Amino acid sequence: MNKTKPDFNIFTNRPKNSKRMKKYIYSLVLAAVTCGGSLFAQSVDQGKKLFYYERYKSAKEAFEKALASNPNDNKASYWLGQTLLELKDTAAAKALFQKALASNGNAPELLVGMGHLELLEGKKEEARQRFETAISLTKGKDIGVLNAIGHSIVEVKDGDAKFVIEKLTPLTTQKGFNSPETWIVIGDAYRKLGDGGNAITSYQRALQIDPNQAAAKHRISKIYMTQKNTEVFLPALEEAIRLDPNYAPGYFDLYYYYFSRDVNKAKDYFDKFLAVTDATPANDYERTSILFAGRRYDEAIKTAQEYISKLGDNADPRYYKLIAYSYDELKDSVNAKKYLDEYFVKQKPDAFMPKDYEFRAILLSKFPGNEQEAIANYDKAIALDTAQASRLELMTNAAAQAKKSGNRELEAEYLGRLYQVKKDPSNVDMYNWGFANYQAKNYQRADSIFTQYQAKYPNEIYGYLWTARSKQAMDTSMAQGIAVPDYEKLAQKAMELDPVKYKGQAVSAYFYLVQYHNDIKKDKAAAMKYLDKILEVDPANADAARIKEILNKPQKKTGSSSGGSGTKAAPAKK
Incomplete structure (x- = not known):
């Protein structure tokens, strides 16, 4: 005997046999679709927020979840690709964009994502065409697309920052404009051009739109940090985490600042950083480096070696550098050089920092016969450093190293470069440059520098003294009388x-x-x-x-x- 199905809906307790029932079912489907879209959008927005906090592992999971719900969502694909790039998985990002573009070749976000990759590959013209097409498809009115283009360009070393300013600045004058992200990208472009004043103004305008925009305050601190203006950048960093206690990059920079100054403060900020960020192997490295900061060198060496043994080729190359620094502090130059050599073998070329080359130069100088290679590493450090203050410090250190090694001519060269790039070189800078040339027996050059010194500082004796001595050195027999x-x-x-x-x-x-x-x-x-x-x-x-x-x-x-x-x-x- 067939059982008769009940003639009422078990969810609503209402009859099913009416037009109203069909409408109701339709409304349920619509609600489900709408709700699903909302959840999806929420997932993308959540991922974007995690990306903003630089929690890339969690952001990746959020975007993957969004794409699992809707494989055709271009925004989710774009942001997942950006996240993969931040995670240094360029191959996966490229495969993602290529697959997505195969299904939708005119999606602006995907064009921007592929353009970003092409910039990274040095394909400037191809990237520009992608960007121009994306702008054309959105009639130049989609702020999100333009922000994405700007972000791609400023993130890449050879990106055209002027193009970013040209394309994004007009957006800020449009009626109803309220995008702090746009001002941040414009600020990043100015910063890339070395225009700190306009960069700070841009970040401040982002804060006017959104007073809690921690990223804008963080970027302001970065500019003053490169100038080594502690009185400004430290309060700005502290303000960034006050504006948004979940803003992990602010805690990390405070940890990094105090790392070599106050290990207890550094550890406190690192613990706060860990509370609002993803667990990553990089955090294990930082924990180990705190041992170094606390002068627990033997423990730092042991812990780093354990990670290397455990992780093998997947170990962070910086562990080798950390061991090298620890051995150097223990006055064991042989082992310090051994591990630093390993670091330079294992680290990716684009991951080296200027200080890496300087440390290598210092270590090499401790072994006779490596003087020229040491100086070459200083040159690499100077070339790599884009911050004016630290470049000047590197040139000063390179000159001191050249002097210590007895290469007075090279010392003179570095001091000359230092004098030329300083915004406001002092009388001491000019004197040191001239005297180094005198010591290097570049007497004509020394005479020229000290003649300039006389003109610039007529009420100081040194210009007159060292032009006379330089001429005397050029005419030791006095036969020409040029020093008279x-x-x-x-x-x-x-x-x-x-x-x-x-x-x-x-x-x-x-x-x-x-x-x-x-x-x-x-x-x-x-x-x-x-x-x-x-x-x-x-x-x-x-x-x-x-x-x-x-x-x-x-x-x-x-x-x-x-x-x-x-x-x-x-x-x-x-």
Whole structure:
């Protein structure tokens, strides 16, 4: 016997046999679709938020979930691709975009994603065409697409930041504009161009739209961080995490800042970072590096070696660098160099930092015969560093290393580069540059630099002193007399500027002129004149009195008619 189905809906307890029932079923389907779309959108938005917090592992899971629900959602594909790029899985990102474009070749977001990849591959024209097509398809009105293009360009080393500013700035003047992300991308473009002022203004405008935009405040701190302006960048970092306590990058930078300054503060910020970020192998490395910061070098070495043994080829190459630094602190240069060499073998070329090359230069310099390679590593560090303040520090350190190795010519070269790139070089910078050239026996160059020094700092003695000495070094026999005008000027300036403070320089200059006129020109009267000047400045000068007495004695006949005194004056003091 067939059982009769109940004639009412078990969910609504209403009859099923009416038009209203059909409408109801339709509304349920529509609601389900709408609800599913909402959940999907929520999943993408959630992924974007996780991406913003740099929680890429969680973001990847969110976007994959969204795509599992709707494989044709282009926004989910775009953001998953961006997340894969952040996770350094370029191959997976490329496969994703290629597959998605095969199904929808005119999706703007996918075109932007593929354009980003092409930029990374150095295919600038292909990437630009993708971007222009995406802009054309959206009639230049889709802020999300334009933001994505801007992000792609500023993220890539050779990206055209001016193009970003040109395309995105007009959006900000449109009626109803309220995208803080746009201002952040514009700020990133200005920062890429080295225009810190306009970058900060852009980030501040993002904050005007969204006062809780921690990323904008974080980027402001980054600009002042590169300038080593602690009084500004530290409060900005602290403000970023106050605006959004879940903003992991802010905690990480505070941890990184205190890493070499206050290990307890560093650990505190790292723990706060761990509370709002994903668990990753990189975090294990940072935990180990805190041992180094706490000067627990043996423990840092042991822990790093355990991770290397456990993970094998998948171990973070930085463990080798950490071990190298630890051995260096333990004064074991042999093992330090051994592990740093391993680090340079295992690390990806684009992952090296300027300080890596500097540390390598320092280690190499401890082993005789590696001086040139050490300097070459300093050059790599300087070339890689884009921050002005740290580049200047590297050049200063490179010059010191060159001096220590006895390469005064290279020291002079670095100090010259340092002087040229400094925004406001000081008198000390110019002096060091000139003196290094003098020490390197580049006397003409030294003379040129100190002549400029005279013009720029006319009330300082050093320009006059070292032009005279440079000319003297170029004419050691005095035969050409090229240093004479400079020594006359040195004596004059010494007396004008401060005859007490610069008495020694005046006396030295006069002695040179005594020697020149007596020994080279055979002009006893001129020599006596300069001896008198010495005794005016320094009445107790025994050398001047002795030489004057000798010159005043009647000249012995030697059969020579040279007209000279026949007595050599005391050599000019250096």
